[in-house]
Amino acid sequence: MRRFQAIIAAGLTLGLVALAAPAQAESLTFTDPLGDNEYGGLDITGATMKNEQHAFTGKITFASNVKGHVYLVFRTGTAWELIVYHNRLARKDSAYLIDGFSRPVPCDGLSHVWHTATDALTLRVPSSCLNEGTYGDIEARILTDGPYGDDSDHAPDGGGFTPWIPRG
Numbered sequence: 001m002r003r004f005q006a007i008i009a010a011g012l013t014l015g016l017v018a019l020a021a022p023a024q025a026e027s028l029t030f031t032d033p034l035g036d037n038e039y040g041g042l043d044i045t046g047a048t049m050k051n052e053q054h055a056f057t058g059k060i061t062f063a064s065n066v067k068g069h070v071y072l073v074f075r076t077g078t079a080w081e082l083i084v085y086h087n088r089l090a091r092k093d094s095a096y097l098i099d100g101f102s103r104p105v106p107c108d109g110l111s112h113v114w115h116t117a118t119d120a121l122t123l124r125v126p127s128s129c130l131n132e133g134t135y136g137d138i139e140a141r142i143l144t145d146g147p148y149g150d151d152s153d154h155a156p157d158g159g160g161f162t163p164w165i166p167r168g
């Protein structure tokens with residue numbers, strides 16, 4: 001999370017460029033290289049982002065389950081939001097939503113499910129948590145870190161954001 005402010009600055013620039021791109025789909029799936037993680041954190045292998053009318057959902061797959069954090073960073077076009085998922089390799093995993101200034105955002109219905117058989121994580125944010133449901137396209141990126149807080153892996157590969165994902 002140490003480079004989060006830089007991520008936001010870079011994302012703002014990329015986002016302004018991407019705004020001009022035409023809308024294509026409400027769901028986006030992409031892969032990430034195996035074995036490119038650092039500092040012993042979670043190795044992302046792929047993700048599917050869905051920007052549906054009732055919720056924004058990110059399903060992220062990993063090479064294996066190790067201790068660390070997952071940050072799903074996304075922007076609705078007017079504000080930065082961030083889901084922080086704390087993976088403790090136990091039954092006390094947790095997730096919460098904060099804004100671009102690290103302020104907590106109340107979110108009834110925010111859910112996190114770790115799928116043990118496939119080492120996948122599903123994070124779901126009800127649309128009511130985001131600008132009272134009034135938003136359109138979303139862009140997103142994923143960051144993991146290791147047990148000591150060092151950045152480990154990010155997706156899409158290269159550190160940029162996804163294209164804007166239209167709301168279904």
Ligand SMILES: [Ca+2]
Binds near residue numbers: 032034043045
């Ligand atoms: Ca990876």
